[in-house]
Amino acid sequence: MALLLRLTLLFSLVLLAGCSGLFFYPQKELLQTPDNQGLEYEDVVLTHDDGLELHGWWLPAATESPKGTVYFxxxxxxxxxTHLMNVHWLPAxxxxxxxxxxxxxxxxxxxxxxxxxxxxVQLGLDWLRNAERVQGPLxxxxxSLGGALTAGVMGREQNQGQGDCVILEAAFTGYQDIMKEVMASSWLL
Structure with a gap:
C-alpha cells in the first residue's frame, strides 16, 4: 500500500511539473525582424539577478516628438x-x-x-521605468497570456501608478480556465 501511495505521489508530481510546459508554446526561431517591416530597431538584452538573459526589441517612434511608449x-x-504585426504600425x-x-x-x-x-514582465517594466529613452505616457x-501577465504584474502594490494606460486584449479570466482547456486537448487525459 505504501508503495502504491508513493508511486501515485510521484506520478502526480511529474504530471504537475509538466503542466507548466503544456501552458506555454514557445518558439526559439525568429521568423522575421523589424527590418523585414522597414522598421528601425535595437536588440535589447535584459539580465535577471541570476544571470538569465531575456531578449527584446526597442522600436523608436518615427516622429520627433513621441506620443508615448508601448510595452507589448x-x-x-x-x-x-510572430507578434510584431500587432504593433508594427505604432512607430509611424x-x-x-x-x-x-x-x-x-x-x-x-x-x-x-x-x-x-x-x-x-516585471524586469521589463523596471527597465522601462529607468530608461531615459522612454517618453510620454507608458x-x-x-x-492573451500577455494580458493576464500584465494584469498580474500591474496589480502589484509596487507597480501602482507606474503605467499611464493598461490595455488587456483577449486576456483570460484565470490560469485555471486555460489549464482546463489545455488539458482537455492533451493526450494526458
Missing part, C-alpha cells in the same frame, strides 16, 4: 517575431514600442514557468 506583451505561443504613429520575449521564447534563455515569467499592452 505577447500571447503564450511563438515569440516576438509616434509611439516607441518595447517587445519582450519571456524566458524560453525566441532568443530569451531559460524555460518558461509561470512564476518566473511574471518576473520577466502604455502597457498585453495580449
Amino acid at each position: 506583451l505577447h500571447g503564450n505561443a511563438q515569440n516576438i517575431s 504613429q509616434g509611439y516607441h514600442v518595447f517587445l519582450l520575449d519571456y524566458r524560453g521564447f525566441g532568443r530569451s534563455e531559460g524555460k518558461p514557468r509561470l512564476p518566473e515569467v511574471l518576473e520577466d 502604455i502597457v499592452f498585453g495580449q
Whole structure:
C-alpha cells in the first residue's frame, strides 16, 4: 500500500511539473525582424539577478516628438517575431514600442514557468521605468497570456501608478480556465 501511495505521489508530481510546459508554446526561431517591416530597431538584452538573459526589441517612434511608449506583451505561443504585426504600425504613429520575449521564447534563455515569467514582465517594466529613452505616457499592452501577465504584474502594490494606460486584449479570466482547456486537448487525459 505504501508503495502504491508513493508511486501515485510521484506520478502526480511529474504530471504537475509538466503542466507548466503544456501552458506555454514557445518558439526559439525568429521568423522575421523589424527590418523585414522597414522598421528601425535595437536588440535589447535584459539580465535577471541570476544571470538569465531575456531578449527584446526597442522600436523608436518615427516622429520627433513621441506620443508615448508601448510595452507589448505577447500571447503564450511563438515569440516576438510572430507578434510584431500587432504593433508594427505604432512607430509611424509616434509611439516607441518595447517587445519582450519571456524566458524560453525566441532568443530569451531559460524555460518558461509561470512564476518566473511574471518576473520577466516585471524586469521589463523596471527597465522601462529607468530608461531615459522612454517618453510620454507608458502604455502597457498585453495580449492573451500577455494580458493576464500584465494584469498580474500591474496589480502589484509596487507597480501602482507606474503605467499611464493598461490595455488587456483577449486576456483570460484565470490560469485555471486555460489549464482546463489545455488539458482537455492533451493526450494526458
